[in-house]
Every structure is written in C-alpha cells, then in structure tokens.
Amino acid sequence: MKVLRIKIEGWTASFRYPGFISGFQPTLPVPPVSTVYGLISAARGELTVPADVNIGYVFDFESKAVDLETIYELSPGLSAKSNVIKREFLYNPTLYLYLDRPDFEKHFRKPRYPLLFGRSGDLAKVSELKELELEEEAGKRLGKTILPFGIKGAYGLVQALPSHFTDTIPRKAVGVKPYLLMDEFFVYPEKCLFDPEMDWAVWLHKN
Amino acid sequence: MTRTVNGFMLIDAPHSALNNAGNDSSERTENIVRVKVIRKGRKVYPYVSGQALRYWWRTTLEEKFDWKVSPIEREKKIAFTNANPVEYDDDDVFGYMRALKKADGGTVTRLSVLKNSPLVSVTGQVPTEDFGVMARHEGDPVPYEHEFYSTVLKGIFSLDLGNIGVFYKSEKTGYKNMYPELEAIAEKNGAAQVESKWVMPAEVRTKRAKDVLKALPYLAGGAKQTSHLTDVSPKLLILVGIDGGNHLFMNLVREENGEASLDIEALEDVISDYSDILLTDIYIGRRKGFMEELDPVLKALTEKYAGNSPKVIYGSINETVDSFVQVIPGLMG
Numbered sequence: 001m002k003v004l005r006i007k008i009e010g011w012t013a014s015f016r017y018p019g020f021i022s023g024f025q026p027t028l029p030v031p032p033v034s035t036v037y038g039l040i041s042a043a044r045g046e047l048t049v050p051a052d053v054n055i056g057y058v059f060d061f062e063s064k065a066v067d068l069e070t071i072y073e074l075s076p077g078l079s080a081k082s083n084v085i086k087r088e089f090l091y092n093p094t095l096y097l098y099l100d101r102p103d104f105e106k107h108f109r110k111p112r113y114p115l116l117f118g119r120s121g122d123l124a125k126v127s128e129l130k131e132l133e134l135e136e137e138a139g140k141r142l143g144k145t146i147l148p149f150g151i152k153g154a155y156g157l158v159q160a161l162p163s164h165f166t167d168t169i170p171r172k173a174v175g176v177k178p179y180l181l182m183d184e185f186f187v188y189p190e191k192c193l194f195d196p197e198m199d200w201a202v203w204l205h206k207n
Numbered sequence: 208m209t210r211t212v213n214g215f216m217l218i219d220a221p222h223s224a225l226n227n228a229g230n231d232s233s234e235r236t237e238n239i240v241r242v243k244v245i246r247k248g249r250k251v252y253p254y255v256s257g258q259a260l261r262y263w264w265r266t267t268l269e270e271k272f273d274w275k276v277s278p279i280e281r282e283k284k285i286a287f288t289n290a291n292p293v294e295y296d297d298d299d300v301f302g303y304m305r306a307l308k309k310a311d312g313g314t315v316t317r318l319s320v321l322k323n324s325p326l327v328s329v330t331g332q333v334p335t336e337d338f339g340v341m342a343r344h345e346g347d348p349v350p351y352e353h354e355f356y357s358t359v360l361k362g363i364f365s366l367d368l369g370n371i372g373v374f375y376k377s378e379k380t381g382y383k384n385m386y387p388e389l390e391a392i393a394e395k396n397g398a399a400q401v402e403s404k405w406v407m408p409a410e411v412r413t414k415r416a417k418d419v420l421k422a423l424p425y426l427a428g429g430a431k432q433t434s435h436l437t438d439v440s441p442k443l444l445i446l447v448g449i450d451g452g453n454h455l456f457m458n459l460v461r462e463e464n465g466e467a468s469l470d471i472e473a474l475e476d477v478i479s480d481y482s483d484i485l486l487t488d489i490y491i492g493r494r495k496g497f498m499e500e501l502d503p504v505l506k507a508l509t510e511k512y513a514g515n516s517p518k519v520i521y522g523s524i525n526e527t528v529d530s531f532v533q534v535i536p537g538l539m540g
Contacts, residue, residue, distance in 0.1 A: 009457055009458070010457070011324050011325070011327055011363075011457065012257075012324065012325060012327075042452065043452070045209075062247050063245060063246055063247040063248070065244065065245035065246060065254075066228075067243065067256050067325075068228055068229065068243070068256070069256065069258055070258065072304070075306060091245045091247060091252075092247075109451070109484070110209070110450050110451035110453075110484055111209070111451045111452035111453050112209055112451070112452060113209070113367070113452045114211065114322050114365045114367065114452035114454065115452055115453060115454065116322070119257075120257075120302075120318070120319055120322055121256075121257025121258070121322065121323060121324055121325060122324075123322055123323070123324045123363055123364075123365065123454045123457075124454060124457075125453060125454045125455060125456075125457040125458075126453050127457075127458070167379045167380065168378060168379070169313070169314065169378050169379065169380060169383055170380075171380050
C-alpha cells in the first residue's frame with residue numbers, strides 16, 4: 001500500500017485529557033486521533049475528517065515535565081477569573097504520520113497554518129516527507145500510538161476519545177469511542193502494515 | 208499563499224532565574240524557589256514558559272513602541288474595551304478569548320498570529336542552590352533559598368503576516384473574532400469589509416508586524432532581575448519569510464561538550480531543502496561578544512551565498528532587524 005510518511009518534530013507537546021477540567025492537567029502520552037486530524041487540517045487549511053484520509057502514526061518523546069500556566073476561567077458576561085494551574089508536557093516529541101493519500105504531500109510542504117503539537121506554544125516542524133510502500137507482515141512491533149480498544153495483545157491506558165471535531169461553535173466531538181494509548185511497543189502476532197525502514201508496524205485507522 | 212515570518216533566537220542567560228516554579232511543598236525547608244526545568248534522564252534543562260516570553264514581548268511593545276494594550280480590568284457597563292483588535296494592537300497580535308452575552312455576539316476567540324515556543328536551555332544544567340537571608344528586622348534572620356543557572360536558551364517563533372489586522376466573522380473556533388459593536392468600531396477605524404472578514408488599513412497592519420519584530424532587540428523581562436539582571440534580548444537571531452506554516456529552525460542548535468553550538472550545516476540544509484518556500488533572504492544577527500567563534504563562519508556563509516537566491520545577510524542584531532523589517536511591506540499580501 002502506497003502511503004505518505006511525514007516526520008514532524010517539536011520541542012514541546014501537550015495533549016489534554018478530556019476529563020480534566022481544572023487543577024492539574026496531565027498530558028496523554030500520544031496524541032489522540034482528533035489532534036492529528038487537527039494537524040492535517042492546519043496543514044491543508046480546511047477541516048479534514050476521517051472521510052478524507054486514513055491515518056496511522058507512531059509518536060515518541062524524550063521526557064515529561066510540568067509547567068505552571070496562568071489560565072483565564074471565563075464565564076458568560078464580563079467576568080474572567082485568573083488561576084494558576086500545573087500543566088504536564090512532553091519534551092522533544094516526534095511524530096511519524098502515515099497518510100493513505102500521498103497527494104497530501106503538497107499540504108505538508110507548505111502548511112496553510114502554523115503547525116502545532118497541542119498548545120499554541122508547541123510549535124512543530126515538518127522535517128521529512130517521503131512516499132513509501134507498506135507491506136503487510138505479522139509478528140512485528142506495534143505501539144507508541146493509539147489503537148482501537150480490543151486489539152489482541154495490546155495493553156495500556158484506555159480512554160474515550162473522539163475521532164475528530166467539527167469546526168462549528170461550539171466544536172462538537174465526533175466518533176467518540178474507547179482507545180488504547182500504548183506508550184511502548186509490543187509484538188503484534190497478526191498481520192499489520194509494516195514500515196521496513198523504521199522497523200515498526202503501522203496501525204491505519206480506517207474510516 | 209501563506210506568508211509567515213520564521214524566527215530563531217538564542218538568549219544568553221548567565222546566572223539567571225528567569226522563570227520559576229515556586230515552592231515545592233515536599234522540600235525539607237519550605238522556602239526554596241525552584242526554577243522551571245525539564246528533566247531528561249540525569250540531565251536538567253531549565254526553561255522559560257512560552258507564556259512568560261509572550262508577557263515580556265507584550266510588555267516591551269507597550270513600553271517601547273507605545274502599543275495600545277487592551278485593558279484587562281473592565282467596568283461592567285463598558286462592554287467593549289477588551290477583545291478589540293481594531294483599537295488594541297495586542298489583541299490583534301496576541302489573540303483573545305472572551306465570553307460575551309449571547310445578545311452581544313456570544314463567545315469570540317482569535318488565534319494569536321504570533322506563536323512562540325518556550326525558551327529551552329540548550330545544555331544540561333545543575334542549577335545552583337543559592338542561600339539568602341532576610342535580616343533587616345529584630346531577632347533571628349529568616350533564611351531562604353533559590354535556584355539559578357548559567358546557560359544559553361533557544362527559542363523559535365512564527366508571525367502569520369496574512370492574518371495581522373484581518374478579523375474574521377466565521378462561525379469557526381478561533382475565527383469568530385467579531386461581534387456587532389466591533390464591526391462598527393472597525394468601520395469607523397477605516398477597516399474594509401472583504402467578504403466575511405474585516406481588513407485593517409495596510410499601514411496599520413504593516414506597522415504592527417514591524418513593531419513585533421522591532422521589539423526583539425529590546426526584549427526585557429524575567430524573574431529575579433534585582434539579583435540576577437539578565438539581558439533577555441536575543442544575542443543571535445535568524446529571520447526569514449516563508450510560504451507556509453512550517454517552523455524551519457528547530458534543529459539549528461546542539462549541545463556540544465556541554466556548550467551550545469550553532470549547527471551551520473543544519474542551517475545550510477534548511478536553505479537548500481526549503482529554497483522553494485523561502486520568500487526572503489536569510490537574515491542573521493549576532494551581538495558582539497556572544498559566540499564570537501561564529502563571526503568568521505557566518506562571514507564565510509554570507510560570501511558562499513552571495514550569488515545565490517536567497518542570500519545570507521549577516522550583521523548586528525539591530526541592523527538585522529532593521530533591514531528585515533524593510534521587506535515586511537512586500538510580504539504582507
């Protein structure tokens with residue numbers, strides 16, 4: 001299968017848990033599918049949803065740290081209360097993104113909007129674009145990604161997450177289902193798409 | 208075409224404590240102020256939050272460039288003194304979010320056209336724990352501790368020129384900048400309505416974009432200035448205009464034998480790999496005395512690319528900023 005592989009690097013990243021509203025804000029260890037569709041939307045300059053392109057990715061980072069951040073808690077009318085919260089973030093993140101639409105290369109060559117890994121300060125860089133052929137193979141390492149819940153042999157944190165958001169006000173979460181956040185690799189016994197250069201399996205989230 | 212200014216900077220922070228994490232309640236004594244750090248294995252990398260850098264930037268623009276800064280305090284009956292990018296330069300450049308009553312337009316948000324990374328230490332550090340006392344009163348002195356480090360901090364930023372002074376009405380998160388009263392203010396201030404957006408006069412947009420960059424040599428701020436006095440203006444600055452929203456300068460600096468080192472090869476890779484999206488020459492500024500060893504290297508680079516398009520233009524920080532802002536009007540679109 002022909003895919004486009006995009007390597008995106010940053011210095012910091014933060015992917016919030018949908019359940020945490022106030023207080024300590026932990027980060028998810030890998031970006032949710034919706035965040036990656038957001039990234040593709042930013043590159044393309046228009047809303048991109050699973051119907052437009054299927055995606056797979058492998059995400060890694062070097063360490064985690066905690067930042068203090070001022071937030072403004074807004075309520076309708078004229079009031080805004082400031083508060084200081086602790087926000088966890090990931091240091092030196094790298095995302096290998098696989099798209100089944102090689103023609104999207106032009107969007108990542110000249111992204112329409114600045115690319116970000118979460119918050120507006122998490123600037124990111126497309127550092128490699130490559131079209132390659134993925135074969136299906138069994139018994140390869142799979143992980144450092146998000147997987148649909150229930151995959152044989154996979155383990156990790158289970159979290160209900162949307163597949164994408166609408167671009168309306170307010171944004172609406174679409175396709176919420178349980179996902180498994182795997183922050184390490186395991187050997188997947190079944191057949192799966194495989195990137196021979198990186199020596200890892202790629203889970204393509206099919207629409 | 209998206210026209211973005213990509214920037215890279217190094218800030219020299221000898222004996223500094225620019226951004227602190229406060230007290231840790233688990234400390235043995237309860238009065239140590241820690242600096243913000245990222246730990247990676249055994250190494251510790253101090254950093255300054257992106258938010259703190261924005262605060263310095265905004266304050267510098269207000270103090271040095273007379274920017275009309277959006278008031279944060281608001282009186283109940285004056286509803287539209289805030290979230291007003293027409294009259295307040297910082298609301299335009301730094302973005303906003305404000306919940307208005309439904310009748311007044313609902314929640315309005317604006318994405319910041321200026322995006323910046325945190326400032327992160329290039330080299331691993333062992334922050335020094337400094338010991339101090341408060342002893343000006345009768346009785347026992349009160350001891351306290353704080354941390355500081357000596358390092359070079361790296362930072363990048365991008366400025367979206369196409370969206371400075373352009374305000375949207377779209378029902379889309381980050382693009383619902385306008386509310387009815389603001390549209391009236393925009394019209395009064397000479398903004399033109401183009402389809403569903405309002406565009407400020409070209410001279411206002413250009414001035415705001417130029418000021419953002421012109422503030423860099425005067426950047427001031429940071430914690431513990433009384434006892435550490437760090438000049439936080441960039442000592443090395445690279446500026447380029449590009450087509451698109453990529454951030455090209457993330458890998459320009461490395462840790463080499465415990466020192467920060469600018470990777471000229473990585474810079475040349477950017478110039479060759481992205482020549483099709485570079486819209487301007489590459490402007491490099493360096494303050495005398497900082498990374499002095501780079502002087503011959505950067506001069507050689509200028510000569511190497513003399514006949515090239517884009518060229519490399521090298522000078523002092525102020526010269527670099529002054530000549531780069533000259534190309535801004537041509538990039539605004």
